[in-house]
Amino acid sequence: MANKILIPLYGNDIAPRFDLATEVLITDLDENSENREEKIVVLPQASAEQLCSLVITEEVDVVVCSGIEEEYYQYLTWKRVRVLDSVIGPRESVLERFYKGRLKSGDILYDKKG
């Protein structure tokens, strides 16, 4: 199972735009899928190129994001990073569904009443 996930954040939610996110969550699940290491990286400025570079240097396996331009999607895919885009919702709900193996591109996990 993929261990390292990167999620651009906007508050506690998945950031609506990959290229405008200044905070990212990088979470690393160990082999037993028990212990999860999380860190939040703050970027000096929003930049899709810098974010892609971070994905590569951190050896991220999966990027979970919302809006991302085709160019960056294709780049990350070419670099063998799995990209689940158009995901909307709070980060905890998204991670929970991901670890259950049920998260896919386009999922909307928002509490519409809240």
Place this chain on the structure above:
Amino acid sequence: MQPLIDKIPLSIVVLDTNRRIVTLNRALEALTGFSKEEASGIPCHHILRSKICLKRCPAMHMNEESEPVCVESDLINRDRKLIPVRINLASLKGPNGKVVGYLETVEDMRPFRELDAKISQAYSFAHLKGRSPQMEKIFQILPVFAQSDSSLLVTGETGTGKDLVAEAIHQASSRAKGPFVKVNCGALPETLLESELFGHQKGAFTGAVENKPGRFRLAHNGTLYLTEIGDLPLSLQVKLLTFLDDQVIYPLGSTKGFQTNVRVIAATHRNLEQMVREGRFREDLLFRLNVVRIHLPLLREREGDIRLLLDYFLNSLTSRFRKNIKGFSKKALRILMDYQYPGNVRELRNVIEYAVNVCQEGQIQHHHLPAYLTETKPLIKETYTVKDQVPPLIQSGLNEHKLHETEQTWTDLERKMIMDALVKTRGRRSKTAALLGWGRSTLWRKMKQYRIDQ
């Protein structure tokens, strides 16, 4: 209300006071890729995904007295396309005057951007750009010349756009669907040039193992563009003259002529009248070519065009290299406007391409320009040798840059810049990097690329 807003071609979204989506219309569904069922109840910024939502949402500070707001932004739709949009936001008030929600319209600006691009094609003919009186006259006369089938002679110094004029005339003519074949008369030795132009018959010379059609036959029903016609050897000038008279070509080694329907456009930077006086160019050929003549002025003589071209190349190159450079600093602009451009438009383009590549900021500064522009004030010498008219030479205090007739690519220019800077700093690489406005690692990489480090 839903059936009503669905009929409106403009994208509309209605928000509650928490900026969550109440409903949206079909046009917005098509624009964003989200259906109203999916979007309902979701905060607007997750669906619209617009830059302005995340930076400074106008709805955040709206109250009862606020006026509607119009902002330009962009959004990314579900197909991962970045779309420029104009967003209008107004508050919706209840019977008691309090804000009960917001109405947002989203206009797709892509058609307008395409129109802007077309409008920016003003001051141009094909790929030629200019708004000076000299170029206006040329733009007016080019379509007329294009419609004629007469031979055309294009003169002008290196980098003034002779190739572009030839191609523009071909494209605007009735021969546009036919081939446009270009031959550089100065590029090949005489023996090869004859075979190249007129073709050869099998066995005409050693190595002629089959018939070769030649460029004239390849240009049949189209246009043959002979650049550097002044370099055409006298023996071939005779053959060209025969063609212009009879429209018949005789391949090398053949006694049989072939009829071809070709329009000839010739170009040169040389003074053909002078060459005729010296016996190096046939007078009768000059008369035949000189039926229609276009002379392209020097860039420095084209009033107002330098500024137009600086902006044009900056826009097209920043777009091509995906840079976010907005313009020139005052000092950089002054340097660029004062420079004489002996290499004309080609040199101007090379300078801007260099600056765009070097610049890592949002504006081109003077230190992003090639070093030779900012060194001692260049002197323009209008020198003509006894034999030929040559383009004017620039002589600076430190460097002698002889701009040759052959094209200087950006790579050649950059290599020369590095060499000149190294000479100036006596090989000190840190100072060289500072002079060029680069980091040391960038200089090291480029020196390795051009093998200057060896």
